[in-house]
Each structure stands twice: as structure tokens, then as C-alpha cells.
Amino acid sequence: MSSEAQPQTTAHATGVKEPDPKILVFCCNWCSYAGADLAGVSRLQMPPYFRTIRVMCSARVDPEFVLRAFQRGADGVLVAGCHPADCHYIGGNYRTRRRIALLKMLIQQFGFDPDRLRLEWVSAGEGEKFQKTIIEFTNTIKELGPSPMARGDE
């Protein structure tokens, strides 16, 4: 993976400013949303391009939600849940893991880079991991550039 600076340089070179990436994040209520809150309490700074939707369990993230997000122009979708064995609802996150693995294959068939969809475990104590995940994912999405959907629109 190249550095964060690179895609920006390309944008400047062509004289066109790349639009801000649009990233949608699904967080489970018990671990990752709490981890995201802790990042805030600890004042950990991160890029401001993501919008979070809270669900009770990451297993509530219906594959159709992810497809809808891409269809509406999301450049990246991040699903965050409890670590394996930590799920507040016993084993919801294991289902999420399987669903995301399949979804990655599916979106590829629609012409999306599978890296535009990411699953990450963030516990309620891992504010720092939430920050790191957001920074990394934002960089990945910046490198990949706008979603093929958005490009098609324009």
C-alpha cells in the first residue's frame, strides 16, 4: 500500500480536486460503537469522511444494506463488530464474518474492488484500534479513488 500523500499528488497534477471520499460505517452497539466513543473520549483524531450507522449487532447488517450503500455512491463500507467470542449476542459476529466474506466476492462481480468493503473487530476498549482502522480504510479508499458508481454518474 502506498502512502496517503500519493493520490493527492496525482489529483493536483491533473488540476482536478478529487471529491472527498464517502465512507459508511456500521457499528454494533456493544463493542465497536463503544470503541468509537472511546476514541472520542480519548480525543484520538481521524479523517472526517465517514458516517456511522449504529445497529444492535453486526449480524443485523443485511448484505442488502452494503449493496444499497454502494448503489447510492458509497466509496467504501466498513462493518465493525465485537471480537470473535466477545459478541454480546453470543455468536452474531461469526455470521457477520461469513456474510462479509461472501459479499466481498459478490461486489467484485459488480466491478467493485473488494477492498472497498472491510470487516474489522473493535472492542469497547479499543479506541485506538478504531482510529487506526478509520485512518487505514480512508487511505485505502482514497487510493482506490471514487466508486465506479459515482464515476458512472458523472
Place this chain on the structure above:
Amino acid sequence: MATSDKVGAVMVVGGGISGMQSALDLADSGYKVYLVEKQPSIGGTMAQLDKTFPTNDCAMCIMAPKLVATGRHHNIDLITNAEIAIVDGQAGNFTVTVKQHAFRVDTKKCTGCGSCAQKCPIETTNEYDENTKMRKAIYVRYPQAVPLVYAIDADKCIGCGICAEECKAKAVEYDQKEKVLEVKVGSIILSPGFDEFNPRLKTEYGYGVCKNVVSSIEFERLLSATGPYMGTVLRPSDGDIPEKIAFIQCVGSRDEHCGNEYCSSVCCMYSMKQAVIAKEHGGNIKPSIFFMDMRAFGKEFDEYYNRAQNEYGIKFVRSRVAAVSEDPKTKNLTLKYVEKGEPKEEEFQMVVLAVGLRPPADAENLSRIMKFRLNDDGFAQTTTFTPVETSRPGIFVSGAFSAPKDIPMTVAEASGAAAKAGTEIATVRGTLVTKKEYPKEMSVEGQEPRIGVFVCDCGINIAGVVKVSEVVEYAKTLPNVVYAAENLYTCSQDTQEKIKEKIKEFKLNRVVVASCTPRTHEPLFQNTIREAGLNAYLFEMANIRDQCSWIHMHEPKAATKKSKDLVRMAVAKSRLLEPLQNLEINVNPQALVIGGGVTGMTSALELAKQGFKVHLVEKEKVLGGNTPKLHYLPTGEDPVAFVKELDKEISANKNITVYTGTTAKAIDGYVGNFKTTLASGEQIDHGVVILAIGAQEYKPEGEYLYGKNKNVMTLLEFKEKLSKNEAKGNEYVFIQCVGSREDKHPNCSRVCCTGTMTAALEIKKKDPNAKVFVLYRDIRTYGFREKFYKEASSKGVTFIRFEDKEKPKVEEKNGKLEVTVKDEDTGKDIFLKTDYLVLASGTRPQHDAEALAPMLKVPITKEGFFLEAHMKLRPLDFATEGVYLAGLAHGPKFVDESIAQALGAVSRATTVLSKKTLEAEGIVAEIEEKLCDGCGICVPTCEYKALEVVKDKKDAEKKLVEVNVGLCKGCGACVGTCPSGALTQKGYKDSQIYAMIDAALEYDKPKQEVKQ
């Protein structure tokens, strides 16, 4: 005492995990609770822990819901920063005087926003982080603290006044005085926890002199993501990542020189966990653990031990370290020790001292004020048969204050103490609790959404970054928003009144608050709109502080834009919100207890004493179970007489119906409404089930000539002989771990080491000249049981350790038994002739578990014991509500532990039985019957077994899936599996989430209507 004099309230002293569990159980069972904590916030030691063994769960993650529940419960009064001054009265009616120290902050006005601490110029070390990190003079103990109010550390404050200036809520009160409160309660529970042993007293280990020698609790903070190095393991002297870390066990435990002869019970496991987690943090870290006996005696602990050795490559060295010395240049540390008779030296970059557990510093003071006895070691004195009672009636104890113990046992005892405290005042249950009354709910059906948006400044926490006025103006442009305003603190009391007024004035039927996190504040606002007659679920929040202004502090423009987006998303969902009703389930206030050993008998009797009808089912002809077979207890108490007494009390109690010689054949229903059919034909209706089916002693399958020579017997068989004076001989050999800690049965049976000490001491009592040999792998006499190990050694019992792979060999020669064992210390074979060979054989589950598990939809472990809902914090519960677990059915344990669990299960059960109706979750799965074709794909995804394929009542040909709202927990995992779109989750409907997705992605087209 006459009922009229009794007080339906309980005081819990100590707000750690133990006190919180007791408080929650009691408050949920109809009693008023006063929770007194000496720190400004509750949470105790567990709040400091990074992970917990044996599941490596994040401690704060699993504990936070209990913290919040305790803080919010309207029948729990938190009295923090306080201590007990005087206790008058007697069981059922105590008057307690509590001294509450000054916070120097008005706790009612403080919103916990933290602006004061940001600006406070004084830094000092933070006790919560074991002084590894700094805090300000105005502080909260930790970010998730409950109650979330700041306090001024008077010793550190210089009175500059900056915090008072900074506080927009005007909460700072420098001249606040100490308060004295007088509280009337019926029972008292003591759960003040423990103190760590001061490692400075073991000067040979260099703590306090060598920088890279840390205590285990300090290391816990080093590991933590919220600790000084944000979870990276760095050594204090130079901030380098250490490669070799040594863990030294038994620092201040099993050590007469420092005055603590007992074993601290938890250090072996926590050190192993710390070594594993350190290794997970950085692959190059090489931990070594120096120990005497590895005491991994709990449920599935030995499997953890095996993984630590085999998967994580942690080195275990069986040796007591003699001394630690520091290299003045590198600050590395050299350990001197003796292993297998050879003196050795090894260098490490860092040393962690596994400090033992001591009674809390104020133990003696508490004992004097409350007039209860401490034991020789300074812990609260209890007995085997009264494990949660102090010597003073009406005052109970739980957790590490009565003996060092781990979290699951602490939580079980906390519930157990709650049961006992409740029984004392059961006749006045419900007299002091309040139920909140709300006005009648307004109907919003068919109404166009009228949304009110309240955007919070949070002092300067949001407004300092986000242009709040711009967000408010923007909100006004969104569809269906009829009111939007800016508030200094949306959570303050005056704003709650304002929200209610605006609901009336603008006929609002949806409310959106853009402020902090719904995890802490949603219930507050939901309560407010309920007070104005709106359904609580017509509320939505946008988190523009924790997840916006605080994480984009240097990008005000982007943060303002994001806030607008978050508000737009919340409004989009809000338009589609529907009122939800929490369904009520009737409760049948009777209990079924399965298993009539001491555990089941204790549970039945305690429930009956609280006035509930109990059905006690035992498969044998008589009650009693395993306990009478013990014959002796090491403490000298009589288990046989105890069971007789219990039996007498049960027959005399009219609330208990006993069914012997039968088992449960079928159990149907759910919490509050079970229906059980016994094999003998009787039908029982009941609201809860307690599983207390016990366990059995393993009968060796030919090992060590068992079954071939009549003088080879199991421990229980031998005790039976001993009690009848039939064991006549001069030589006795005991072999430990028979059928435990082996390939197919990898775990420890917990009780056999102490059981062996009891038998050995009994032999020595009868014949001091008898020769007794114990062949063992690790002696696991944890807690105060260490005393019996010591006593056996001092009376001449010989202990010989053998290697795991080199088991002793037994032969019969000329009618006499001969045992050969390779002594691990010397590596030489030892020959022993013996009259009796006693096999300390393991504990095995009852086969009934396999039959009961599917009936109740509860899981069992691969060994066949029941598997509780959560190993740490829900040891007596199952994911299936209304079903509880106690005693050996959960795993091997001692009589006192079984009794504590039996009482704990009673307390858990009374949280259901004491209510006429239960409120089911509002956010549950729902089936649209028209769309469902009963395929059942969703059924196996439900962890709570809440879904079932049934016949459609309207159409016999058709099948349907039914949601049992009594069981559904509202995770929504099933919804995504439904191929026909018939399943949905209330409050998180597909349409609602789609609206949020669509709104989120409309960055540049704010005014456009959200498509449905």
C-alpha cells in the same frame, strides 16, 4: 422482629463487580438499595483490568453494561466518595450513618463533559492507572466512570479557579463540605474487595528500586489500550519493547515470612493471561513464568494452561526465585533460582511480580464499626455452610473480602449474599421501591411526522469545533422538521423541561437530539419524551460529540459538515419511527429445582423461605447427593449432620414439594411460564428452573489395578471405609489427578487435592505413625486450603511430584501393593509398599445433562457440564432466560462454593419470581405473516432459540415462523437470512436503515427529499 419493624432496603458496601451484582439483583427483586463506595465512582478492581481469563474478554467491554445498569437503576442510590461511620440496630432494621466526602463539584449539575479537566493546570499521577499515567486535579477515575461526575482532588488543587470559569454548568463548588447521611436498611452486604500485597516488602525482588520490576496490577495497566502506552508493552526504564519478561508467582502468598500463608487463588491464572496477552501484543515477547504449583483449578483453566504452553510457547519454570538483581547500565534484571536441584541464573528485560491479595486496608475498621469477626488472616470470617454470612446476623459478605477469589465466584457470591439479604426482609419486599408513572401515551398513528431537533453545544465540547448554529439552521430545512434549537447542555435538567414544553407547543411527534452518545444518554431523553406523553421509541440521536467534534478537533469545517450529515441521517430515520410497546409476560411465581443434593436443597429452602412455592425433583430415592459421602471436611465441620438438618427443614417447609425417584421427562415454555412433565407423570407449572443436578466421582477404568485389587479405591470409597474404621493399615499411598488433566479430560477436578489432605490428616489423627505418601502433579489447595497442605506436611505426610508423562506404576506382589514413582525433583525411582492405594479420581458430569440441555435449550461443554451464559459475569445464568445453574452441574467445586452458587441462583431466580409480569424487549424481531412461508432458514441463526416453525392457525396447509418475544433479545441476526423479507427488527427496520444509508450518501444534495 415484627414485620412492621423491618425495612425493605439493603445497603451494599463496596461498588466493585461484587457490589454491583448484589445491588442489581436486589433492586430487580423489589428492594431499595444504597450502594456505598469509597471512590468517587464505582467499578472497583475489575475496571482496571485489561482482559480476563480464561476467555481473554475485554474487562471493560463486559463490565460496562453492568456499570450503566447500576448507575441508572431508579431503585439503586449511589453514595460514592463515602464511608461507613456508625451502624446501629439489628438484622431487619439497621440504621447506618454514612460520611460522604466533598466532591467540591455539584454532582447534580456536573454533566461529565470534562472541559474543566482539559484546562486544569495541575497534573498528578492517576491511581486508577496505578500511577503509570497522569490525571488532572479535577478528574474522573476513568473515562467510563459511573457516576460520570468530576471531583476535585483537594490535596492537589491550587484553587486557581480556572475549572470554575470553564464550567458552563456552574457546577464547581470549592467550599462544598462533607455530608453525613443516615440511612435505614434491613440488611447489609459487605463487598469492599481486596488490596494488593505491597511488593516492596519482598526486598529481594527489587520492586521500587529497579525500574523494570513492576507489580502485576501495574502490568495490567501497561497492557490496557487505555493505559500509559495505549496497549503497547514498553518497559518503564527506557520505553523499549522488552523481549524477555519474567513473571514471579506467589509474591506475598504462600509465604510465612511475609505473614501470608494462604494462596491468593487467582495469580497463576492472571499471570498466564498477562503472558498470553503480552505475547499477542508483540510476537517477539518471550514470557517465562516462575511458579511453585500451577493452580489452574477453575472451569476450563487447565485447557488455557495447555494453550499457554503449546500454542503461545510460554515457558513455565517450577522454582521459587531467590533474588532479582539489576544491571546498572542496561537496567536488565538477573533472576537467581534453583531448578531441579541446580542453581541457575537468567537475564530478563522486565520482571512482573504476581502480587497476592490482602484484606482491604479498612477491614479492621469495618469489623469494629459493624461488629463482625475477621479470621486469622484478616478476611471476613465465614463457615463452609454459611459462605456469605458474617458472624453478625443481618450482615452478609461476598467477593474477595471473605477469601481471595476470581470474578465468576465473586459474582456468584454477590448474588448469593443478595439472596440471603433478601430473605431477611422478604416480608417487606416491594415496600420501599418506586415505580415510575408516566402520562398516557399520545397516539401518533396516521399523523404526518412533526420532528423537533435539539442540537447540543455541550459547553464548548461540541460548540468549540462545530458551528452549532449552522447545524440548527440546516436542520430547519430538513423535511418534517418543525422545530430546531441550540442548547448549552441538552442533558441538563432545565433542558429536559424545555424539551417537554416544545413537544406540547409544536405538537412534536418525533424528537431528535444531536449531542453525545446514545449509549449513555438515550435513556435519559427517552424518559423525558415519555414524560411528555410520547412513546420512548419515537426518539433518535445523532452523535456529534464523541464521534465528531472530539475526533475532528482541528477540522471545524469538516466536522460541521459531518454534524449536518449525522443530523440528516437521524431525521431520515426519525420520520419512519414507530411507537413500540414492551410486551408484558405473566409470571408464575413457582420454581422447579432439579437435583436434590446440597445445592438443590439449599436453593429450594431459600426460595421457600422467601415465600415462593418450590418443586424439588431428585432422581434418587433420598435427598442429599454427594455431600454425605464426604464424611469429613478439613475444617472439622460435619457434612452428614448438615445434610440431615437441611432435610429436616425441607420436610417441615410447606412451600416445598419433594419428588424423589423421578426425573423431568419434558420441559416446555419460556421464562415465567414453564410446564414440566415428570417421568412419574406429574405435571408442574412454574416460572423458573434451577439446574442443580450435581456431578459424580469418576470410577477408574482399570488404572492402577482399580477393580482388580480391593485395596485400590477412590477417595470417596476410602473416606467411607475410614469413617467406619475399616481402613486398617500402616502405609497409605494417594495418587492425584486420576481421570483429570488427561487427554480426554483435560481439566482439573478442583476438589481432589484438598480432599486428599482431609483424608491424610484423618489417617494421621487416628494413627500419627502411619506412613502417608501423596503422589501429585501440582498441589492445588487454593485460598485458605493451603493451611491443610501445610498441616499435612508438618504432620509427616510425604509429597512426591511426578512428571505428567511419567505416571506411577502399580503392581501386586504377594498380596501387597507396590508403587513405583519417578521423583521429578531427583529424577530417581522411588519404591513404595502400601496397604491402601487411594486414587484421587476426578469429577465427571451427570449424564442427565445431555437429556436436560435440549429440553431447556441450554448448552453443555464438551466435557458435559452445563455452559453458563458468560464465564465471567453470568456464571449462574443461561442465554435462555428463567433458567439458572448452580453447584457441580456447572463444574467441580467445594461444598461452600456450591452453597454460594445455590443461593446465587435463588437471587437470580427471584429477579423473575418477585414480579407479576416481565417486560419483554421492545426492539425484537417481527414476522409479517403474509410474507412468511415457514421455510425456517432463520431458525438456526437465533442464539436464543426464539424462532420456531409452527402451523399457521388460519391455514392448516401453511407453515409459519413464530417469534417468541419472551426469548428474543433483539440482535437482528435473523433478519438478514429471510429470503422473502418477512422478518424485520422493530426499531431497526430495513426501511429505517435504508433511509439512513440514503441520507448519509447525499452529501451535496441536502434539500432533496429522502427516497423511501
